[in-house]
Amino acid sequence: MTERPDQPPITSPRSERVRKVAALAGRSARRKQQMFRVEGPQSIRSLLAHRADLAREVFTTARADAAHPELADLAREAGITVHEVEDQIIRAMVREDAAGKTSDGATAARTTAAGANPESGQPSGTLMSPQGVLALGRLPAEDPSAAVAAIAALPSGQPLTVVVLHEVRDPGNVGTLIRTADAAGADLVILTRTCADPYAPKAVRASVGSLFHLPVVTGAEIDEVLEALRSAQVTAAATSGYAQAELFTAELPSRIAWILGNEAHGLDQRTLEAAPLSVRIPLAGHAESLNVHTAATVCLFETLRRRQAGE
Structure with missing residues (x-):
């Protein structure tokens, strides 16, 4: 383990450094500090293995270091400082507010009412630490033109899949x-x-490292995205309960961008009409609709199934 000499x-x-890490639950603090936090060994492993350029510091307990020694090795290879701290320091970095929720609004994981938690051994009534390890990362700049540039940089003439999230408001849904x-x-x-x-803590946790596995671009304008997709010969596809074509029988282009909308009301009518392809997911029971994540899963894995089958 190494500490910065300064x-x-x-x-x-209660130190200022701990308070600053805890404050990263808020978007304004992330923007001010230009940092975000990553919790748990799996997410940190992905950060260090795939996007070490974003990593700044790692905080770990002795127990977590013994359980996941590869994290310190990966950090050391990337020149990232690793701090060994007590578990109470990690807990304070993701502390609860007075309402019993983490500062990003997610319900805190609590220990059992009587005695210690059987899995963590922590006393009851405390916020469970993220498996004893936490990292800080550099917040990527939000560039409204980045989406258009990313689409233009996609390889031409070969199958590909793009996912566009439009007005998805829950950070847990975004991460998932x-x-x-x-x-x-x-x-x-x-x-x-x-x-x-x-880069909200709830979203980073929900992505379980996937945030660092593929390009993720923020701050886009939907009209510009749709135009850029057309220029790159990528077909924008949307789901609608009123679409004539069914997902499982419709012809899906090899270069496709699934447009996924708001949790409550889906895609707005203007965006639906702008998408060249609209399909309906057939529902066999009495449910009127699927939530955005379930619908996305069905569409994305149907796309993958056909690609692997050569359809």
């Missing part, structure tokens, strides 16, 4: 959708400016 070890959960896009082999994820921040 920074003393962190020994107090990025994870699903990664699992389905997507080439690019684009978020319009009205989406939740993918």
